Amino acid sequence: MGLAKIHTEKTVDGDPMVVCHDDSGPPVKAQTIHELHSLQKKRSAPTTPINGSKSSFSPTISEEELHKQQLQSISASLASLTRETGPKLVKGDPANRKAESQKVTHVEHYHHHAPTLNISDSALKFTHVLYNLSPPELYEQAIKYETGSFITSTGALATLSGAKTGRSPRDKRVVKDKTTENELWWGKGSPNIEMDEQTFLVNRERAVDYLNSLDKVFVNDQFLNWDLEHRIKVRIVSARAYHSLFMHNMCIRPTPEELESFGTPDFTIYNAGKFPCNRFTHYMTSSTSIDINLDRKEMVILGTQYAGEMKKGLFSLMHYLMPKRQILSLHSGCNVGKDGDVALFFGLSGTGKTTLSTDHNRYLIGDDEHCWSENGVSNIEGGCYAKCIDLSREKEPDIWNAIKFGTVLENIVFDEHTREVDYSDKSVTENTRAAYPIEYIPNAKIPCVGPHPRNVILLACDAFGVLPPVSKLSLAQTMYHFISGYTALVAGTEEGVKEPQATFSACFGAAFIMLHPTKYAAMLAEKMQKHGATGWLVNTGWSGGSYGSGNRLKLAYTRKIIDSIHSGELLKANYTKSEVFGLEIPTEIEGVPSEILDPQNTWSDKKVYMDTLLKLGGLFKKNFEGFVNYQIGEDNQLTDEILAAGPIF
Ligand SMILES: Nc1ncnc2c1ncn2[C@@H]1O[C@H](COP(=O)(O)OP(=O)(O)OP(=O)(O)O)[C@@H](O)[C@H]1O
Numbered sequence: 001m002g003l004a005k006i007h008t009e010k011t012v013d014g015d016p017m018v019v020c021h022d023d024s025g026p027p028v029k030a031q032t033i034h035e036l037h038s039l040q041k042k043r044s045a046p047t048t049p050i051n052g053s054k055s056s057f058s059p060t061i062s063e064e065e066l067h068k069q070q071l072q073s074i075s076a077s078l079a080s081l082t083r084e085t086g087p088k089l090v091k092g093d094p095a096n097r098k099a100e101s102q103k104v105t106h107v108e109h110y111h112h113h114a115p116t117l118n119i120s121d122s123a124l125k126f127t128h129v130l131y132n133l134s135p136p137e138l139y140e141q142a143i144k145y146e147t148g149s150f151i152t153s154t155g156a157l158a159t160l161s162g163a164k165t166g167r168s169p170r171d172k173r174v175v176k177d178k179t180t181e182n183e184l185w186w187g188k189g190s191p192n193i194e195m196d197e198q199t200f201l202v203n204r205e206r207a208v209d210y211l212n213s214l215d216k217v218f219v220n221d222q223f224l225n226w227d228l229e230h231r232i233k234v235r236i237v238s239a240r241a242y243h244s245l246f247m248h249n250m251c252i253r254p255t256p257e258e259l260e261s262f263g264t265p266d267f268t269i270y271n272a273g274k275f276p277c278n279r280f281t282h283y284m285t286s287s288t289s290i291d292i293n294l295d296r297k298e299m300v301i302l303g304t305q306y307a308g309e310m311k312k313g314l315f316s317l318m319h320y321l322m323p324k325r326q327i328l329s330l331h332s333g334c335n336v337g338k339d340g341d342v343a344l345f346f347g348l349s350g351t352g353k354t355t356l357s358t359d360h361n362r363y364l365i366g367d368d369e370h371c372w373s374e375n376g377v378s379n380i381e382g383g384c385y386a387k388c389i390d391l392s393r394e395k396e397p398d399i400w401n402a403i404k405f406g407t408v409l410e411n412i413v414f415d416e417h418t419r420e421v422d423y424s425d426k427s428v429t430e431n432t433r434a435a436y437p438i439e440y441i442p443n444a445k446i447p448c449v450g451p452h453p454r455n456v457i458l459l460a461c462d463a464f465g466v467l468p469p470v471s472k473l474s475l476a477q478t479m480y481h482f483i484s485g486y487t488a489l490v491a492g493t494e495e496g497v498k499e500p501q502a503t504f505s506a507c508f509g510a511a512f513i514m515l516h517p518t519k520y521a522a523m524l525a526e527k528m529q530k531h532g533a534t535g536w537l538v539n540t541g542w543s544g545g546s547y548g549s550g551n552r553l554k555l556a557y558t559r560k561i562i563d564s565i566h567s568g569e570l571l572k573a574n575y576t577k578s579e580v581f582g583l584e585i586p587t588e589i590e591g592v593p594s595e596i597l598d599p600q601n602t603w604s605d606k607k608v609y610m611d612t613l614l615k616l617g618g619l620f621k622k623n624f625e626g627f628v629n630y631q632i633g634e635d636n637q638l639t640d641e642i643l644a645a646g647p648i649f
Pocket residue numbers: 347348349350351352353354355356367368385386387388389540541552553554555556558
């Protein structure tokens with residue numbers, strides 16, 4: 001007797017189980033895996049229309065011809081100035097070389113002059129161009145090729161900006177030539193560190209050679225400024241998908257129609273940030289240099305991968321170009337109420353521009369960079385750049401919800417398994433950031449333009465805790481505080497309590513202005529007067545004592561204060577005048593405890609309060625000494641009034 005026969009057919013409740021054939025749908029129309037994959041993708045326009053709706057765009061020239069023109073233009077951008085030729089370019093990912101060999105468009109060298117005979121090896125290779133890729137394509141590039149790229153639990157792209165996690169203002173240089181020598185602000189206090197044309201060309205060549213040595217580069221052709229009359233076309237050439245997605249989000253995204261007629265850009269950024277500058281080069285003081293050449297309309301980035309350099313470099317450009325057209329460029333957030341009342345929010349980094357302009361009850365025009373022209377206000381950008389440290393869903397729901405697929409999340413820390421972000425973690429940096437397209441905010445106003453501002457809100461995060469939570473300003477006081485550009489942050493939080501550090505940054509953005517601060521101040525005064533705007537000073541910093549003994553003002557209270565400015569209620573309040581700064585302090589605001597409105601009530605030791613107030617007043621006075629010899633606008637009277645609008649003691 002042998003063993004019992006093994007039955008391979010299992011039974012369920014005694015019924016034999018039959019082999020299941022899934023014939024519910026027709027079979028695939030492919031004989032091979034390769035064929036199957038080729039069914040997956042269909043051709044499309046190389047960009048994403050801003051409204052997300054499918055455009056009925058039919059190109060006026062053949063796609064082949066369009067690609068050729070675009071590659072010729074990019075080759076011209078990437079041309080070495082010494083070898084006088086542009087690189088050989090080919091469109092598409094080098095990884096898809098074989099599969100796509102029938103589809104790609106090549107462009108041979110672009111020649112400025114006669115072709116040169118002594119070619120180098122670099123002239124023999126092709127550089128692949130990844131042109132205006134979509135967010136999913138950029139995700140794939142980042143995840144495949146850039147270490148430190150991950151998808152978070154909400155779909156954002158987590159990335160690292162490398163050794164630099166903030167801007168490098170001491171490495172920002174501007175070419176001083178015959179024109180800019182007279183036009184720009186140079187010397188003490190100015191953000192413009194000079195370099196000469198020759199040195200710029202050396203750095204440009206270094207960047208271009210680096211980019212051309214790569215297998216592939218990313219190219220973004222996009223716009224700045226929602227005011228169509230004053231729109232600027234920018235091209236960004238970069239080595240990283242992170243940079244390309246960041247600028248895709250932050251600049252205005254062209255439609256396929258707009259892209260077809262894009263032509264030559266007005267300004268080009270060469271971002272070779274992975275590659276350092278050469279310290280043997282004249283003027284170089286570190287491995288980093290961010291160089292602007294207004295005459296050549298170019299910017300070169302070497303030695304920093306922090307993407308904010310591109311955003312703020314373009315902002316510097318606008319601070320030069322716009323005032324030439326009598327348009328005021330502003331480091332401010334901007335939103336508009338249902339009745340069309342526009343508010344501007346000025347303030348240095350971390351004072352609340354993004355947080356307070358993103359307001360569920362109002363339409364967001366923009367969070368950081370605007371223009372004020374004869375037509376009203378317009379956003380320069382197509383996206384927002386929010387600080388993420390300690391971000392909470394309850395306090396900032398709209399920003400929280402904007403961190404989803406397509407958003408770039410810089411330098412945050414996440415759970416390695418769930419990919420949930422820990423917004424309180426400062427392991428990489430305190431300056432963690434999210435960059436998202438403005439339409440990720442549900443009540444964004446698109447197009448991002450609005451009428452003339454009714455309220456101009458100056459934000460200061462006063463870690464000394466002596467400025468009132470809100471005060472109403474006269475025009476002269478508004479100008480005084482605009483030129484001062486005060487905020488006080490805490491230097492370092494790691495080793496116990498530190499003294500607050502006062503920062504004065506003219507026009508609330510001295511790092512980005514190109515002309516003397518009084519030029520911008522005069523324009524602001526003229527516009528506020530003409531359109532009847534009211535100035536306000538809002539302290540988003542400390543109350544009840546300085547950093548260490550007091551507390552940061554509750555965001556909920558600041559929001560109530562801002563609400564009362566928008567509604568017009570605060571304009572009708574009763575006011576008392578403060579000591580030293582002579583600020584008009586309201587006695588009552590709905591939803592805010594009255595005792596916190598005058599800071600001296602919140603300090604337990606009145607003498608320490610007065611000493612601190614006088615100390616801050618002294619710092620203001622000392623800072624303003626740099627401006628006393630300038631006239632502001634055409635009017636001497638305004639200049640005198642502004643000088644008198646500072647602290648008196
Ligand atoms: N009372 C308050 N008012 C405003 N912001 C507050 C307040 N209390 C805490 N905060 C926090 O302060 C930070 C303000 O940063 P925000 O991103 O708005 O700066 P920003 O002015 O836009 O700076 P940047 O120009 O660098 O983008 C946020 O993290 C916010 O949560």
